[in-house]
Each structure stands twice: as C-alpha cells, then as structure tokens.
Amino acid sequence: MNNIKKSILASIETKLKIASDNDFLLELERIGGRMVTALKMGLKILIAGNGGSAADAQHFAAELAGKFVHERKGLPVMALTTNSSITTAIGNDFGYEHVFSRQIDGFGNKGDIFVSISTSGNSANLVYAANSAKNIGLTTVGLLGKNGGHLKNYCDHSLIVPSNSTQRIQEAHILIIHELCAIIDDAFKNHK
Template sequence: MSTTPLDAEIGSAIRRSAAVLQAMAEDAGCRAAIAGMVEASVAALRAGGQLLFCGNGGSAADAQHWAGELVSRFMYDRPGLAAIALTTDSSILTAIGNDYGYERVFARQVEALGRQGDVLFAISTSGRSPNILAALRAARAKGMATLGFTGAAGGEMPPLCDHCLRVPATVTPLIQEGHAVAGHTICALIERQLFPREA
C-alpha cells in the first residue's frame, strides 16, 4: 500500500512521540521522579493537605486537566481529592499581574493558599519560566513539597524541586506529550493508592 506525503508525516510524528515515551519508560530517573511525585501527593492528601498546580500556555491546560481528574474522577468513582489549578481565576490572575507583575501570578496564590505539607506541581517545558520558578521558591518557603515537570535541559527547576521529571526531549510539543502521559499515570496511581479496589 503506497503512502501519501501527508500520511508519511503523520506516521513520522507518531513515531517521534512514541520514541520519547519509550525513552521515558526505560529511564530510571524518569520512573523514580514519577514514583516520588505519587508518594508525596498521597502523603499530603492522607494528611489532609492539597495539591496545587501551575503552568503557562499548554502547561496551564495540563494543570487544569490533572486537577480536574483528581477533583472529579479518573478511572473509577471515589471521593473527590483536594486539587487546585492556579491558572483558572481570571480576576485573581489579572489582579496579581496588574499589582505585582506576571512573574508573581502563581507565587502570590501559593503564599495565600498553600500550607506546610501541601504539594505544588510546577510545569515548564523550558524550566526557565520566571513565574514558575517564583512559585517553586514560594512553595519551598511554605514547607510544601515541590514537584517539577520540564524537558531534558531542566533549566533552573531541578534545584528547586523535591522531584523533577525531565522528559528526554528538547522540542516543546514532545516534552508536553511526555508530561501528558506522566500526568495521567500520576493521577491513576494516586487514585489507586488512596482508594484501592479489586480489579
């Protein structure tokens, strides 16, 4: 069966994404980061804490997506979990941006809503987003666990994170695709750890 140029490009794109996911599956560091994130999240939720999520652009969509999976449900029905996306309230975001600057839009919310023992999920494909770095520093100051999602380069995020997932890719969409799979895996494992059920 002959393929068209468009068909060949589609197949190539899927294979590139699959190669990144395969590299993640084989990378002990990636697996350990994900496991650490699950353990930190489960510990916080069991202690009555909450999970805060932040990111810009596509990473903001990830933040909202994962918070939604936890508050509502992922694989099966169970009680809702305390998860908040810091990307959704336009009045808060614009007030902070206007009064303090865009660099503070997440840090200010962490200072207001975060508590010792809570968890911050911070997502930046470059690892250099100023507002993400500021949020991580604010979370550290509050005694929160800091979990980072970034790309192979890592940027400035790794030293600010208790666990940092560095997807083995340098192209933004491929990094985001790795984040999406990791995020779903984390949501599924949190759900299963807190509310186990028979298969």
Template sequence: MVLEELNYHKQIIEKVIAALVPQIEQGCKILTDTLISGSKVLLAGNGGSAADAQHIAAELTGRFVKERKALPAIALTVDTSALTAISNDYGYDRVFERQIEALARPDDLFIAISTSGNSTNILNALRSARAVGCKTLGLSGRDGGAMNDLCDLNIVIPDTNTASIQEMHILIGHIFCKSVDQLY
C-alpha cells in the same frame, strides 16, 4: 508524515521508560502521601502547561477513572480576576507566587509545570512554596532548567520539542492520577 510523527513519539516514550520510571514512581508517592495526609495539591503552568495543570486538578477533584471521593487540588491558572489583578499590581512574574502565599500551607504539594524549566513566574512560585514548607514536584523538559534546583523532584522529559514534552507531561499526570485511584 503520520507514521514519522508516531515513530518520533514512540522514541520519546522509550526514552522516558528507560530513564524516568523510578522518578515517576517517586512522584506518585509524593502525590499520594500528600493526599493521604489531608493536604492539598496546587498546580501551575503557562500556556499548554496551564492546560495540563487544570486537567490534573480536575482529575483529582472530580475523578480519573475510578469512582472515589473528591480530593483537594487547585490549578492556580483558572481565576481570571486573581490572574489579572496580580499581574496588573505585581507583574506576571509574581502571578503564581502571590497565590501560593495566600493558599499554600506546610505539607501541601505544589506541582510546577514548565517545558523549559525556566519560566520566571513558575520559579518564583517554587521559591514561595518552599518558603511556606510545601513539597515541590516539577514536570519539565530539555535539561530541567532552574527548576532542578527548586524542586524536591523534577521529572525532566529528555527532549526539546515543546509539544512532545507536554504530551509526556499529561501522560505522567494520568499516571499520577491512576496512582491516586489505586488508594480507593
């Protein structure tokens, strides 16, 4: 079973390398340009994608590998008071949208993470981010879902297994963070 699982992941990585290197490089540039300009990064996702959003935000505000200055990144998944109040008052479908309205400014970057590409609260947040003038970068899977139409760049992992898609998302997140480290 272990060898079978590792070989499955090896196949996904080979697909990602074959299909997505230019998009990942473009995502690195969008992120680094945002931070160089002094703008901030906002991230959101649900479940494991929320954990990925928090992980990437922590690598930016703390550090990835290289010692450098703290950079502005906010995971919209961590404020339990905001999450519960917004969900209670407006519904969970608007939980990230309302935070984008409150926190996002033109030229900020919103990184939306959804393995299906169809999470309603993520789609609403993307619409809100675009209305504010944010750049939008997606990490999704399967066929990219509705995020394809709402992201400036949607990096779609060509697989249907949620766990494998999430594993590729955090790998790409680490590549993003390494590109940031190279600025300093």
C-alpha cells in the same frame, strides 16, 4: 502522510525513552507516593503552568478533584491557572512573574505539594512560585523538559522529559500526569 507518521514515531520514541529509564520511573513512583501521603493527611496539591502547560495543570486538577477511573471522593487539588480575576489582579498590581507565587502565599500550607509544569523550566512566574513554595514548606515537584531549566533548582522532585521538542515534552507530560492520577486514584478507590 510521512510527516504524520514521523511525528507519531517521535512521540513514541520519547515515551519509550521514559519507559526504559528506571531512575525516571522510580522518581515518578516516589512523587505519586508523596502525593498520596499528603492527600491522606488532608493536605492539598497546587498546580501551575503557562499556555499548554496551564491546560495540563487544569487537566491534572480535574482528574483528581473529579474522577480519573475509580469512583472515590473528590481530592483537594487546585490549578492556579483558572481564576482570571486573581491572575489579572496580581499581574496588574505586582507583575506577571508573581501570578502564581502570590497564590502560593495565600493558599499554600506547610506540607502541601506544588507542581510546576514547564517545557523549558525557565518561566519566571513558576520559578518565583516554586521559591515561595519552598520558603513556606511545600514539597515542590517539576514536570519539565529540555535540561530542566532554572526551575529544576527549586524542585524537590523533577521529572525531566528527555526531549528538546515542545510538543514531545507536552505529550509526555500528559502521560506522566495520567500515571500520577492512576497511582493516586488506586490509593483512594475505596474512599467514597
């Protein structure tokens, strides 16, 4: 039971660090506002991650394409992790490091937003994708951890969770995703 309690307290401590960091909170608010503006302009949000972060990308997209809290219209948000035929074709033909960048090339348009979710910030396929997104003119956002890795250098906006623990970072990413969903949901609650 002590290990469970220790783990829960470590999770709370990470979230308290975020809650007490005004710069982090302002950046979170800026990103949410940027997403609202893009969506109101008819632009879209593309999201990617690997492993647990791929699941987070799908969770984020589902909350916005479907419903978070308020009844509203569905929003143009897509996780680039869901189509196994696309992912395996690109991985086979071009290499796994291109599974997201090729989709950005195909689906991304200037003004769209690309969100990369990575606990380390060092996933080659996300670095390639963020680079492609920047070249096309997408706004790039990173939900990162540890020191932000290489990916932070390709992001217009980064939220780096103050932890070196993968599970603590993933838990905080879900909190951040839900806060972004709340900002967006609130802005669209009267759009049915």
